[in-house]
Amino acid sequence: MSQAIQTPNFVVSGDLYAEVRTFYARQMRLLDQLDIQRYAETFTEDGVVDHASRGERAQGRAAMIAGMRQALPRYAGIAVRHFFDHLLIEPLDDERLSVTYYSLVTRTDAAGAVVFEPTFTVEDVLVRVDGALAAKSRTVYRDGAPA
């Protein structure tokens, strides 16, 4: 978690906090509805998703979409939901925002039974494209994974 608590005196405004949370509210609906194409479009064209703990890294929307398409069969009949908490929003420079957060991921089956993935800590870099937020990179760390 290299970027967290980097600028301990930065206080995020209410407006930016709400905007970032709304970005994720939309992005996670797309991911959890398995709308892979529109999920990929919430990243920049050259966006990177790095599952650090399992050595999986996709660079660019096309690679992202291909990787997710391969994983789709795993989600047949399962409703996945990504819950976030403790967002820490800090500017890296004039153009980039570091956003780190906790994630708890549920899988509910058709009968209503819930199982949990291990918790994750996520580090995103967000930028603005035509005024709106977009993800430039996402690095996902599985909590408790041996270093």
Place this chain on the structure above:
Amino acid sequence: MSQAIQTPNFVVSGDLYAEVRTFYARQMRLLDQLDIQRYAETFTEDGVVDHASRGERAQGRAAMIAGMRQALPRYAGIAVRHFFDHLLIEPLDDERLSVTYYSLVTRTDAAGAVVFEPTFTVEDVLVRVDGALAAKSRTVYRDGAPA
């Protein structure tokens, strides 16, 4: 989830975001404390709660209270907590606000054991009554339920 991502360019203000979250912070305390009367008062007089996935619909505070009173024995000795995430707040028109969110519901028993209900996606319509927010309708979808 008909209303979500309806106005993709709408950016909620920090003040409205905080007000909506505070509305739910108060409303869920009342629900989880089984304070049925005061919970019902967070809805408009003609408010509707529709558990779409189990075909249960209560219209008006009196019906709401009657239905909840019947369910009370199920909660004896159990502390229920409704956790929310990914609120998406969007105006439907000048008077109505669409708020959709994820919900994770825990039940903790006297010994401290926790079990989980299936996750839910909820669609609310909020309005203002004497300046304060009130729920006009709530539609609850069980995630993963066969359509």
Place this chain on the structure above:
Amino acid sequence: MSQAIQTPNFVVSGDLYAEVRTFYARQMRLLDQLDIQRYAETFTEDGVVDHASRGERAQGRAAMIAGMRQALPRYAGIAVRHFFDHLLIEPLDDERLSVTYYSLVTRTDAAGAVVFEPTFTVEDVLVRVDGALAAKSRTVYRDGAPA
């Protein structure tokens, strides 16, 4: 939950909401990284942590640190994460802020298995020290514990 819903008409500003959430985002990272010293520094020097349901009360940073150090062996190989929700932020007077919230605590082991602590309801009093938020007291109630 004596302080909750005390000032039902108070509406927290977006800026204060974001600031309080950011305070907890930083504080919980320190706690969950077992950075006991820096966690204790998020409290005032005379800060109090009271686990009401198990009769454990630590007054002052030194007592807090000693108590937590003793508990450390329990967390070997376990990643603990404290998830919060439904923050209710209300001024007690010109200098003190009551913040109450729900808490869901996960423990993920090295293999990725997740177990849950019972849910908790927490009542904090926050103050400002040199402009920044600090915790003056924290009272933790285990949900469902017999009174």
